[in-house]
Structures are given as C-alpha cells and as structure tokens.
Amino acid sequence: MGDFSPGCSLMRGQLMNVDVPSDMVEIASRPPVYRLLGVADKVYGKHLNHVWKGLAGMPWLDEPGLPVFAKYLPQTSQLDIELACGLASQVLRLPVPRPALVIADLEDLPSHPANLKHGPVMLFGSVFQPPDPFFAQRIEDNPLAVDYIWQKVCDDEVAPKGAAWDELVANPDRHAQNLLFDGGKWWLFDHNLALQPLAKLYTKVEQQSAQRAIVEHVARVNQLLAELCRRNRNSRETLTEAEQMTRHSKRLALLAHAMRRWEVDVMQWTTLNLTVVGFSCWRALARRA
Ligand SMILES: Nc1ncnc2c1ncn2[C@@H]1O[C@H](COP(=O)(O)OP(=O)(O)OP(=O)(O)O)[C@@H](O)[C@H]1O
C-alpha cells in the first residue's frame, strides 16, 4: 500500500494482512478497552458530566495501570464520538490525550449519578495530562483567565491545528476549559459534542446518505477559529493544517480498517466509520471563510 503521509516512518507493521505505518501498529492492534483498577477519585469542577480520576488497566495483562480521567456519558453515541475523535486524533498526530474505554463497577465510582443502579458501566477514559501548576495557579479565580488562556493558545502552534481539527470533526465545544497547558504544550480534549449528526443517524451510519450528512455537517461555532480571527491571526495557517489533515486521510482509513477487525465481546462496538470523518475539512473551512 503506497502513498503514506509525509514524515511517516517507512518501516511498516503487518496487521491482519494490511500494512500499517509502524507508528500506528500499537493503536491499530487492539481496542483500547480497560478496567478501572480500584476506587477512583471524583473530580469536581465546572464541567457538565461526571468525571473521575483513577488507574485503568487490563487486569489479565502484565502492564502498569494508566492514569486516566474517566467520564460518564449518558448517551452511548457520545461515547462512540469521543472514542472516534480520540483515535482519529492519535493517527493525525494531534495533541489530544490518548483515548480509552474504561469499564467500572459502580462501587468504584464515588458519587456516581443516582440513576445508575446497575454496574458495570462504560466510561470514556482520557490519559491524564498533568496541568502545569504555575499556569493553573495563575488562572485560578482570575476574572481575566479566559482571555489570558485564549491569548496564550492563539500565540501557540496548537491554535491553527486545533482550529482545523475542530472544523474537521465539527466540534462546537472548544471553550477555555477544554484546553490544558502542561508546561510545555497545549492539549485539546472533550469531543463528545462533535460529529453531532452521528447521534441522529446512529443506526444508519453505514449508509451512503448518512455518511454524506456527517461529512457535510458544519458545527454552529468553531471557537478556536473565532478567537484566531478576533486576534487577526493569519487564517492561511489553519488552511495549511487542514490540507495536512486531508493528506493524512489514508491513515484514518487504515485505522478504520483495523478497527473493523477488533473483537470485543463486552460491549456494543462503535459503528462510526472513521473514513467518513477524513475528508470534509477543506470544504468546511472554505465555507466559513
Ligand atoms: N486527559 C485529561 N488530563 C487532565 N485533565 C483532564 C483530562 N480529561 C479531562 N480533564 C479534566 O476534566 C475536566 C472535565 O472533562 P471534560 O471536559 O471531558 O468533561 P465535560 O463534562 O464534557 O466538560 P464540558 O462541561 O466542557 O462539556 C476538564 O475540564 C479537565 O479539567
């Protein structure tokens, strides 16, 4: 299989008779399904959903537990959307924490929603990225924090990448709390409101018309792009990032191909075909311009 993205290693792994670039072998080889290991800590904050911090792992594998933030999403379609965006972002080499599905018993989730009566539950896990303590302190209780965060983000190389990414997955939810600075770089997370037509078209996603509707969907707002424009930043950079992502669409197709071979018997598997996500970026950006 030729035409791999520029900069991608030429060493390739063989996975189920398909060549995948070596940097994708691990992510493509198995579904990221983990168990919560022990009791998690409830995370309190301004966010909407119930979130815990804990360790996740595969008890039958001899691997250390992975520190994760695990979020309960009442709609399973949003779990799929988070997972799809998380996986896609990895193969597009974006600074989005690595995603996981985390199976948890209710007794390990303190202060879980009252309507959850029977476990286990499936949570969306996101590999923990420690925030920079100095930055966190600077923005705590600061009335100007939101503008300060946007200014820092827009001054960073993450901004055009993130604007193109949010356009690609039609994410209307990039507010300042969905960005995190770890002292070296910015991370983008929280994608459960992206790709919204998927939730509506959920059962028919394999159909051509459903795929077209997903591709053509444009989010009502792209906050990162709006902030860049407000600060008169060159939108050319965002278009360049969008072009780059379009060139990487083959990597999404390879991942989708590998995912179809994953066998998971503990859950209904995501029905999202990642290949449909890969192609709308350019057009959507051009429409906004
Ligand atoms: N991988 C991670 N590393 C560090 N912190 C994280 C991570 N994932 C989530 N968080 C923290 O948990 C909070 C809640 O997560 P998230 O934004 O995904 O939840 P949400 O309920 O969907 O938020 P919103 O209210 O924006 O819809 C984030 O604002 C962030 O502070």
Ligand SMILES: [Mg+2]
């Ligand atoms: Mg959030």
